[in-house]
Amino acid sequence: MTKITIIHGDITKQPVDAIVNAANSSLMGGGGVDGAIHRAGGPGILAECVEIRDRQGGCKTGEAVITTAGRLPAKKVIHTVGPVWNGGQHNEPFLLANCYTNSLRLAKENGLHSIAFPNISTGIYGYPKAQAANVAVAAVRSFIDNNYGALKEIIFVCFDEENYNLYMQILESAS
Ligand code: AR6
Numbered sequence: 001m002t003k004i005t006i007i008h009g010d011i012t013k014q015p016v017d018a019i020v021n022a023a024n025s026s027l028m029g030g031g032g033v034d035g036a037i038h039r040a041g042g043p044g045i046l047a048e049c050v051e052i053r054d055r056q057g058g059c060k061t062g063e064a065v066i067t068t069a070g071r072l073p074a075k076k077v078i079h080t081v082g083p084v085w086n087g088g089q090h091n092e093p094f095l096l097a098n099c100y101t102n103s104l105r106l107a108k109e110n111g112l113h114s115i116a117f118p119n120i121s122t123g124i125y126g127y128p129k130a131q132a133a134n135v136a137v138a139a140v141r142s143f144i145d146n147n148y149g150a151l152k153e154i155i156f157v158c159f160d161e162e163n164y165n166l167y168m169q170i171l172e173s174a175s
Contacts, residue, residue, distance in 0.1 A: 082120040
């Protein structure tokens with residue numbers, strides 16, 4: 001069984017096996033949750049991101065890579081790159097779903113059992129929050145159905161109240 005939890009809070013405080021970062025394709029840090037994770041986790045995270053960049057040239061939209069979590073209470077950080085919202089006709093839902101699926105796959109491959117997601121793409125990248133929440137929940141549910149028992153807990157960490165209310169509505173209406 002995999003439990004889905006919704007939290008209104010800060011992802012850098014979550015004591016889980018992996019937290020997911022809404023990064024950009026350079027993996028060199030940025031604002032929003034990316035900035036918060038690098039600030040709280042310290043320079044060890046960026047050092048591993050530099051190694052990954054040198055090895056494979058960053059991370060494409062929808063893909064995911066894994067690093068240490070440095071000083072964070074989590075064990076690992078999974079960095080994924082969400083799509084920039086560009087009107088919705090440019091593969092945005094597919095690419096956003098890939099962020100969730102590829103992060104979950106990486107967690108499973110690394111033997112990690114609890115993972116916390118921020119609301120990828122809904123800040124600086126401008127993805128409409130309700131649409132992003134529906135994509136996120138559908139992708140997570142589909143992964144659970146196809147990977148029975150691989151993950152014990154999947155947490156959606158909503159930083160703003162609007163996202164928190166949206167996730168509560170979606171999960172309540174389906175249960
Ligand atoms: N904990 C959880 N969620 C947070 C936190 C936090 N500490 N801080 C912000 N959020 P964003 P994006 C929420 O802009 O839209 C960066 O510069 C925030 O409220 O962080 O995917 C990267 O380097 C929002 O709901 O990421 C990229 O260049 C969600 O996290 C670009 O931003 C995502 O907002 C990525 O943009």
